[in-house]
Amino acid sequence: MTNLAIFYYSSTGTNFQLAKWAEEAGKEAGAEVKVRKIKELAPEEAISQNPAWKEHYDKTKNVPEASLDDIEWADGIIFSVPTRFGNVPAQVKQFLDTAGGLWANGKTINKVVSAMSSAQNPHGGQEATILNLYTSMFHWGAIIAAPGYTNQELFAAGGNPYGVSVTVAQDGNMVEDVEKAVKHQARRTVEVTNMVVQSKVNAR
Amino acid sequence: MTNLAIFYYSSTGTNFQLAKWAEEAGKEAGAEVKVRKIKELAPEEAISQNPAWKEHYDKTKNVPEASLDDIEWADGIIFSVPTRFGNVPAQVKQFLDTAGGLWANGKTINKVVSAMSSAQNPHGGQEATILNLYTSMFHWGAIIAAPGYTNQELFAAGGNPYGVSVTVAQDGNMVEDVEKAVKHQARRTVEVTNMVVQSKVNAR
Amino acid sequence: MTNLAIFYYSSTGTNFQLAKWAEEAGKEAGAEVKVRKIKELAPEEAISQNPAWKEHYDKTKNVPEASLDDIEWADGIIFSVPTRFGNVPAQVKQFLDTAGGLWANGKTINKVVSAMSSAQNPHGGQEATILNLYTSMFHWGAIIAAPGYTNQELFAAGGNPYGVSVTVAQDGNMVEDVEKAVKHQARRTVEVTNMVVQSKVNAR
Amino acid sequence: MTNLAIFYYSSTGTNFQLAKWAEEAGKEAGAEVKVRKIKELAPEEAISQNPAWKEHYDKTKNVPEASLDDIEWADGIIFSVPTRFGNVPAQVKQFLDTAGGLWANGKTINKVVSAMSSAQNPHGGQEATILNLYTSMFHWGAIIAAPGYTNQELFAAGGNPYGVSVTVAQDGNMVEDVEKAVKHQARRTVEVTNMVVQSKVNAR
Numbered sequence: 001m002t003n004l005a006i007f008y009y010s011s012t013g014t015n016f017q018l019a020k021w022a023e024e025a026g027k028e029a030g031a032e033v034k035v036r037k038i039k040e041l042a043p044e045e046a047i048s049q050n051p052a053w054k055e056h057y058d059k060t061k062n063v064p065e066a067s068l069d070d071i072e073w074a075d076g077i078i079f080s081v082p083t084r085f086g087n088v089p090a091q092v093k094q095f096l097d098t099a100g101g102l103w104a105n106g107k108t109i110n111k112v113v114s115a116m117s118s119a120q121n122p123h124g125g126q127e128a129t130i131l132n133l134y135t136s137m138f139h140w141g142a143i144i145a146a147p148g149y150t151n152q153e154l155f156a157a158g159g160n161p162y163g164v165s166v167t168v169a170q171d172g173n174m175v176e177d178v179e180k181a182v183k184h185q186a187r188r189t190v191e192v193t194n195m196v197v198q199s200k201v202n203a204r
Numbered sequence: 205m206t207n208l209a210i211f212y213y214s215s216t217g218t219n220f221q222l223a224k225w226a227e228e229a230g231k232e233a234g235a236e237v238k239v240r241k242i243k244e245l246a247p248e249e250a251i252s253q254n255p256a257w258k259e260h261y262d263k264t265k266n267v268p269e270a271s272l273d274d275i276e277w278a279d280g281i282i283f284s285v286p287t288r289f290g291n292v293p294a295q296v297k298q299f300l301d302t303a304g305g306l307w308a309n310g311k312t313i314n315k316v317v318s319a320m321s322s323a324q325n326p327h328g329g330q331e332a333t334i335l336n337l338y339t340s341m342f343h344w345g346a347i348i349a350a351p352g353y354t355n356q357e358l359f360a361a362g363g364n365p366y367g368v369s370v371t372v373a374q375d376g377n378m379v380e381d382v383e384k385a386v387k388h389q390a391r392r393t394v395e396v397t398n399m400v401v402q403s404k405v406n407a408r
Numbered sequence: 409m410t411n412l413a414i415f416y417y418s419s420t421g422t423n424f425q426l427a428k429w430a431e432e433a434g435k436e437a438g439a440e441v442k443v444r445k446i447k448e449l450a451p452e453e454a455i456s457q458n459p460a461w462k463e464h465y466d467k468t469k470n471v472p473e474a475s476l477d478d479i480e481w482a483d484g485i486i487f488s489v490p491t492r493f494g495n496v497p498a499q500v501k502q503f504l505d506t507a508g509g510l511w512a513n514g515k516t517i518n519k520v521v522s523a524m525s526s527a528q529n530p531h532g533g534q535e536a537t538i539l540n541l542y543t544s545m546f547h548w549g550a551i552i553a554a555p556g557y558t559n560q561e562l563f564a565a566g567g568n569p570y571g572v573s574v575t576v577a578q579d580g581n582m583v584e585d586v587e588k589a590v591k592h593q594a595r596r597t598v599e600v601t602n603m604v605v606q607s608k609v610n611a612r
Numbered sequence: 613m614t615n616l617a618i619f620y621y622s623s624t625g626t627n628f629q630l631a632k633w634a635e636e637a638g639k640e641a642g643a644e645v646k647v648r649k650i651k652e653l654a655p656e657e658a659i660s661q662n663p664a665w666k667e668h669y670d671k672t673k674n675v676p677e678a679s680l681d682d683i684e685w686a687d688g689i690i691f692s693v694p695t696r697f698g699n700v701p702a703q704v705k706q707f708l709d710t711a712g713g714l715w716a717n718g719k720t721i722n723k724v725v726s727a728m729s730s731a732q733n734p735h736g737g738q739e740a741t742i743l744n745l746y747t748s749m750f751h752w753g754a755i756i757a758a759p760g761y762t763n764q765e766l767f768a769a770g771g772n773p774y775g776v777s778v779t780v781a782q783d784g785n786m787v788e789d790v791e792k793a794v795k796h797q798a799r800r801t802v803e804v805t806n807m808v809v810q811s812k813v814n815a816r
Contacts, residue, residue, distance in 0.1 A: 085747075088699075089705070097702045125747075127290075127327055128335060131332060142556070148546055159324075159325025199603040289511075294504075297502075301498045307761070329543075345758075352751060352753025396808075400807055530771060567732075
C-alpha cells in the first residue's frame with residue numbers, strides 16, 4: 001500500500017481545509033493517508049491576539065504534529081502551505097531543516113512530492129512559494145509531480161501548474177473554488193507515488 | 205533627463221497596451237520614453253494562421269524594434285512580456301541574449317529595471333515569468349525596483365509584488381483592471397531611475 | 409522499451425559532450441536513446457566569427473535536429489544546456505515554445521525530465537538555469553527527477569542537486585570531472601522513466 | 613549618513629566572517645554599519661552536540677541580535693546566510709516573517725538590499741538561496757542591487773552575480789578567496805543606498 005503524508009501549516013484554517021480535501025481524495029485513491037500539522041513557532045501570546053488564528057489553533061490541537069518519522073514513513077508527500085513573503089513560512093522551513101539527518105542517510109530520496117499554497121492577493125506569492133519549496137525538494141532527491149494542466153478542474157481553480165493555490169479574502173473565505181482541483185492533485189500524487197512503490201515491489 | 209526604455213513583446217496586444225500605459229505615466233513623470241517592440245521570431249505563415257495575432261502584428265508594424273542601442277541609451281527599463289510556460293518568450297530571451305557584447309563591456313550595469321507580465325490563467329506563470337527575467341537582470345548588474353506593495357492600486361490589480369500582471373480571457377480581454385497599477389509601476393521605475401541618474405550628475 | 413530523448417544546445421561542444429555521456433549511460437541502462445540538437449537561431453555569419461563555435465557547428469552538422477515528434481516519442485527527456493544570463497538560451501526556449509500544440513493536446517504530460525547545465529563561472533547560473541527550465545516543465549505536466557544527492561559521484565561533480573553542471577574554462581575545457589555524475593543522472597532518469605512506462609504497461 | 617544593517621546567520625562562523633568583511637568595507641565607504649546576528653531557533657542541546665557550532669555560538673554571544681528596529685533603522689541591508697536545502701535557513705525566514713507589521717505599515721519600502729551565501733558543495737544552493745531571499749525582498753518593496761559582474765574581484769570569487777557566495781570545505785574553511793568580492797559587494801550596496809538616501813535629502 002502507498003503511504004501518503006499530507007503536511008500542512010495553517011494559521012486560520014485555509015491550508016488545513018486543503019489538506020482535508022487532499023486526504024479525502026488520497027484515501028479514495030487507495031493510499032494510506034496521514035494528515036500532519038507542522039509545528040507552530042509563534043508564541044501563544046501572539047496567537048491569542050488574533051481571534052481567527054486562536055480559534056483555528058484550538059480547534060486543531062489534536063491533529064498530530066508532523067515528525068521526522070512521518071517523512072521516513074511516506075512514499076508520497078503533499079505540502080499545503082500559505083505564502084509568507086513569496087516563500088514558505090518559517091514554521092515549514094524549520095520542519096524541512098530538521099530533516100538534515102534523514103537527508104544525510106538517504107531517507108528523503110524518491111519521495112513523490114507536490115505542493116499547494118494560499119495567499120491573500122491573487123498573485124501574492126502563490127507561484128513563488130511552491131517553486132521555492134520544490135527547490136528544497138530537489139535537494140532531498142524527491143520526484144516532483146506537480147499538477148501541470150493534467151485536468152480540466154485545474155483551470156477552474158486558477159490554473160496554477162506548480163500546485164493548486166487559492167486566494168483568501170479579507171473575511172477568511174477562499175475566493176476560488178478549488179476543492180475539485182485539490183482532489184485531482186491528490187489523486188495524481190498518489191498515482192505517481194504508486195508507480196515508485198510498485199517498482200520497488202517488482203524489484204524484490 | 206532620465207531615459208526610460210519600455211521593451212515589450214506582444215502577439216495579440218495585451219503587453220502592447222501595458223507598454224502604452226507605462227509610456228504615458230513615464231512621460232508624465234518627466235522621463236524621455238521609448239517604446240520598443242521586441243523582434244518576432246515566428247514565421248509570417250504562423251502569424252497569419254491566427255487572426256488576432258495577424259491583426260496586432262499588422263497594426264504595430266511601425267513600432268520601432270528594440271535594439272542594442274536602446275539598451276545602451278536607457279537609464280531605466282520596463283519589460284512587458286507574456287508568459288510562455290512560466291518563463292519569458294523565446295523572442296524576449298533572444299533579445300536579451302544578443303546583449304552579450306554590451307554586457308561584456310559593462311554597458312548593462314546599473315540600469316533600473318522592472319517588469320510586467322500576462323498569462324491566460326490567473327496563476328499561469330505571472331509570477332514565475334517576472335522572477336525568471338529578473339534572474340537575467342542580476343547578471344546584467346541591473347538594479348531591480350519591483351513594485352512590491354508600494355501603492356494601493358497594486359492590490360486592485362491582483363497584488364503581484366514582482367511586477368504588475370494581468371490575466372487575459374479567452375476573448376482576448378484583460379480580466380483585472382490594471383491600468384492604474386501599471387502607471388504606478390512606471391512612475392516608481394522612473395523615480396528610482398532618477399536617483400541613479402542624479403547620482404551620476406552629482407558625481408561630475 | 410523506454411524512450412529517452414536527450415535534447416542539447418551547444419555552441420562550442422560542452423553540452424554536446426554531456427549529451428553523449430548521457431546517451432552512453434542511457435543505452436547501458438536499457439533505454440532507446442535519441443540525441444537531438446536544438447536548432448540554432450544565430451545567423452551563419454555570427455557563428456563564423458567565432459572559430460570554436462564554427463568548428464563545433466560544422467562537426468555536428470549531421471546530428472539530427474530536435475523535433476516535436478521527438479518530444480512526443482519520448483518517455484523521458486534529459487536537457488543539456490548552457491546558461492545565458494541565468495536562464496536557458498533563446499534557442500532552447502524557442503524549441504520549448506513551439507510545443508504549444510503538443511501541450512494543448514496533453515502530449516507533454518508525464519514525461520520524466522532532468523536537466524544539466526554549464527557556465528563560464530563556477531556560480532554563473534548553473535543552478536538558476538536548470539531551475540528555470542524545470543519551471544517550464546511543470547507547465548508541461550512533466551515529472552521532475554533531479555539527481556539530488558542520490559549518488560557519491562554527484563559530490564565530485566560539484567554537488568548540484570538540480571542537475572549535473574560544469575564550469576567551462578577560458579580555454580574551452582571543463583573544470584570539474586563530471587562524466588560519472590552525468591552517467592548517474594542519465595541512469596536515474598531512465599530508472600524513474602521506467603517506472604512510468606511500466607505502470608502504463610500494467611494498466612493495459 | 614547612510615545606515616547599513618548587516619544581518620547574518622551563522623552556525624560555525626563562515627557567514628559571520630563574510631558579515632565582518634562587509635562591515636569593514638561598509639564603514640570605509642562611509643556608512644553607519646550595524647552587524648546583527650539573526651536569532652537561533654535550535655535548542656542549546658542540539659548546538660552542544662556540534663563542537664564547531666558550540667564554539668561559534670559561545671564566541672558570538674555578545675553580538676546583538678537582529679531586531680525589527682534594525683530593519684526600520686536601515687537604509688540598506690546586506691544578508692549573509694548559509695543555504696539549507698537551497699533556501700534560507702528557518703532562522704532567517706523566521707526573522708523575515710516577524711516583519712509583517714513593519715511591512716503592513718510601509719516600513720520595508722525602498723531598503724536597498726543585497727545578499728551573500730555559503731554552502732558545503734560548490735553548487736549546493738549558493739544561487740538558489742540568494743534568489744529565494746530576493747523573492748521575499750520584492751514583497752518588501754526593496755530595491756535589489758546584486759553585484760552582477762560589476763567588478764573583476766567577483767570572478768575570482770566564483771562569479772555568482774546574485775551575490776558573493778562561498779564553498780565551505782569539510783574542515784570548515786572557505787574554499788574560494790572571497791574577501792575582496794565581499795568588500796566590493798558591500799561598497800556597491802552602500803553606493804546604491806546612498807543614491808536613495810540622497811534623493812530623500814534632496815526632496816526635503
